[in-house]
Amino acid sequence: MLKENFINVYDKFKLRFYKGVFELVRERDGSLSAMEAFSLEVIKMLDNPTVGQFADFLNISQSNATYKVNNLIKKGYLVRQNSQTDRREYHLVLSEKYHRYMDIFSSYEETVIARIEKHFPPEDVEKFDNILKVICDELMD
Numbered sequence: 407m408l409k410e411n412f413i414n415v416y417d418k419f420k421l422r423f424y425k426g427v428f429e430l431v432r433e434r435d436g437s438l439s440a441m442e443a444f445s446l447e448v449i450k451m452l453d454n455p456t457v458g459q460f461a462d463f464l465n466i467s468q469s470n471a472t473y474k475v476n477n478l479i480k481k482g483y484l485v486r487q488n489s490q491t492d493r494r495e496y497h498l499v500l501s502e503k504y505h506r507y508m509d510i511f512s513s514y515e516e517t518v519i520a521r522i523e524k525h526f527p528p529e530d531v532e533k534f535d536n537i538l539k540v541i542c543d544e545l546m547d
Contacts, residue, residue: 422514426514427444428440445460446478446500448460449498450500454497455497456489456496457472457475457496457498482503483500483507484500484501484504485498486498487499522534
C-alpha cells in the first residue's frame with residue numbers, strides 16, 4: 407500500500423509539472439523547449455552548479471552542456487556568476503525571468519500544502535514534515 411500511494415503522489419506531481427512545462431513551451435522565437443525547461447530544473451536543484459557539475463550530473467559532454475547553457479543565457483533564463491573562491495570558475499544562476507516563468511508551479515505546491523494543513527491536525531502535519539525531511543536527508547541519495 408505504501409509503495410502504491412507513494413508512486414501515485416509522485417506521479418501526480420510529475421504530471422502537474424509536465425503539464426505546466428508543455429503549457430509554457432511555445433513554438434515561437436525565444437521560447438523554451440521542453441528539454442531547456444528540464445535543464446533549468448536540474449540547474450535549480452543542483453543549486454547554482456558550474457557547467458562541469460551540470461554536465462557531470464546529466465552525463466553529457468562539457469561542450470553539449472556549454473551549448474545548452476549558452477542558449478539559456480541568450481534567452482535570458484540563466485546568468486553566469488563568477489565564483490567567490492576561484493575567479494576562473496563561474497556558476498549558473500537562474501535569472502529573474504526564470505523565476506517569473508516558474509511561479510506558476512509554486513502555486514500548485516502551495517495549494518497542496520494548504521490542503522494538507524487544512525485536512526490534517528497540526529501534530530500530523532508536523533509528523534509528516536519530519537518524515538519528509540528524513541526521506542530527503544537520509545533516504546534519497
